[in-house]
Amino acid sequence: MTRIHPVIMAGGSGTRLWPVSRRHHPKQFQRMLGTRSMFQETVRRVQGSAGAHSFTEPSVIGGHAFGDLITGQLAEIGTEPARIVLEPFGRNTAAVAAIAAAIPEDEDGLVLLLPSDHFMSEPQAFREAVGAAADRASEGYVTTFGITAREPETGYGYIRQGAAMGGSVYHFDAFVEKPNLETAKSYVAEGRYTWNAGIFLFPAALMRAEMQAHAPDILTASLAALERGARHGPVTHLDVESFRACREDSIDYAVMEKTNKGAVYGPLECGWSDIGSWKAIADLADIPESGDVISLDNDGCYLRSDGDTLIAAVGLEDLIVIAHEGAVLVAPRTRAQDVKAIVNALKDANRGEWL
DSSP states (O other): OOEEEEEEEOOOOOGGGTTTSBTTBOGGGSOSSSSSOHHHHHHHHTSSEETTEEEOOOEEEEEGGGHHHHHHHHHHTTOOOSEEEEESSOOHHHHHHHHHTTSOSOTTSEEEEEESSOEESOHHHHHHHHHHHHHHHTTTOEEEEEEEOOSOOSSSOEEEEEEEEETTEEEEEEEEOOOOHHHHHHHHHHSOEEEEEEEEEEEHHHHHHHHHHHOHHHHHHHHHHHHTSEEETTEEEOOHHHHHTSOOOOHIIIIITTOSSEEEEEEEOSOEEOOOSHHHHHHHOSSSEESSEEEESOBSOEEEEOSSSOEEEESOBSEEEEEETTEEEEEEGGGGGGHHHHHHHHHHTTOGGGO
């Protein structure tokens, strides 16, 4: 039985879910779909067993500003973390992967690196997939998880499957960044492409070796920041100056596009969504309104209030209306991705109090 060490990435700002997701309380710590936050649901998803393998206590890597949120929400669900590593500022996922590969003391175990802000309606299917992928990852592969490309989505990266390795695991043939619509349509039609979920399973020593080969500067700076950081119990604050020297890059570009030790499990069927927009929330919500809402003769709308502001709507079609902490968002469902433009406009107008 292999021990799997979950390392949860809890950084990020989730600007497309403004005004609920804000700098002081981003989307992963919000209760978007139910009574627990997406971060808490992610922690629960990686507890117990994964097929024949077992999960250890989770570790978390997140921003310094989120330290209290991380410890508080873990305590709410009765989870003791193996480690909490707090970044003074973001340096993207390559630095996170380097730090994640240095956390476990168990060199024979595997690291499962995953985002904290995704939704899965079938968590048991995900655990079974991790268990199946662990058998191949243990043989010396950085294994990703590809989600069934249900439609030609231009907001996701894609993974092209290569030769079969057994079961649902394939050699990693190529990673493709977000394509245009016509290219995305061709990927879906071909059937060899899956959406890149940004989830990785790997032996810790292998990830360190691959980073040494392809991004040694990121590895060196990240490990220096961890080793020189201030540790208090399970919590480590990375050393600021060491981490400042770390180049910003994603694990996809820094390692996955260059390695010959990549594999992909797919397609993964677990009811996955990256909750990347209010349309995604609306599509998954059990009811079309939440909070203090009066809705009359509306069609295809999603209305959500934090309870402090009454939303009264009549005769609307295909709109999203969100009221939260004094701010109100109104947008067509078809333009939900454009909420980020509002956040940028607030920045340009020096309206930081609303961010």
